Amino acid sequence: MRNFYLLCNTVSVRVVVLFLLALLSCCSGGRGGSAVRLGVDPNWYPLDFGNQAPYINGFAEDFLIEAAHFMGRDFVRIAVNPGDLLEGLHTGKYDAILSSMASYNFNLAKYDFTENFLHLGPVLIQPVNARYQHLSDIHGDLVGTLTNDPAILVLESYPEILLRDYPSIPELLNAVVSGEIGAALLNRIPAVNYVHDLYEGKLKITGEPLTGSGLHLIALKGKQTKLIQQFNRTLESMQEKQLPLLLRKWTLQ
DSSP: OHHHHHHHHHHHHHHHHHHHHHHHHHHTTOOOSOOEEEEEOTTOTTOOOGGGHHHHHHHHHHHHHHHHHHHTOOEEEEEOOGGGHHHHHHTTSSSEEEEOOOOOHHHHTTEEEOOOSEEOSEEEEEETTOOOOSGGGOOSOEEEEETTOGGGGGGGGOTTSEEEEESSHHHHHHHHHHTSSSEEEEEHHHHHHHHTTTTTTTEEEESSOSSOOEEEEEEETTTSHHHHHHHHHHHHHHTTTHHHHHHHHTTOO
16 A cells, blocks of 8 residues: 555656646747857947947847747857857857848858848938938938948949038938938938937938848858748748837837
C-alpha cells in the first residue's frame, strides 16, 4: 500500500510539472521556434539621433516584442560596440544585427537585408498651406537642405529646383516659415521632432521618405534565409495597425 501511495504521488508530481510547462509555453505566446540572437549598437552609429535616441530604442524594443508574437520566435538583444558589430556577426556571436547599413551592391554580396522596420530617409517639409505633393511639383522654387547633407543628392533628379543650404536645422526650417524658400528636405527623425513640436501649426511633412535608408535586420549572406523571410512577412502584417501605433507611441510619426 505504501508503494502504491508513493507511485501515485510521483505520478501527481509529474502531471503538475507537465501542466506548469504547458502553462509557461502558453504564457510565452507558444513560441516553438528558437530564439533569435540580435546584435545591436544602442547608439546606432554612424547615425546620430541626438535626444531622439531613447525614442528610437524604445520603438525598436517594442517592435521586436510585437514581431516575436507574429513570428513565434523570441528575440534576444545583445548590446555591442559599433566597431565590433559586424565582427560578432561573422564569428557567430549572434544570428543577425539591427543596423542602418545601406544595401549597396558590395554589401548585398555579403549580407541579406530585410525591409526597413523604420524609415529614415529625407522628407519634404513645407508650410501647412502649401500644396506641393512631391518634389516633381516644384518648378523654379527654392528648396533648402542642411550643408553637406546627403539629401542634396535627391535633388539631382530635379534640375528645375533651385537649391539653398543652411548650417543648422532651425535656420533651415525658419527659412521655410518666413517664405525665404518654398520647402526643405530633412531626415525623417529630426523632421518629425521639429515639425510636431517647435513648428506645430506652421510646417507639415508631405509624403513618404524620399530614399530607402532606414533601420533593418541584416544577416550573413544565405545563412538566415528563413529568418529574413519571416521578418519581412511580419513587417507586412504589421504595416496597417501595429507599426503606426508604435510610431505614434514613440512620437516618430
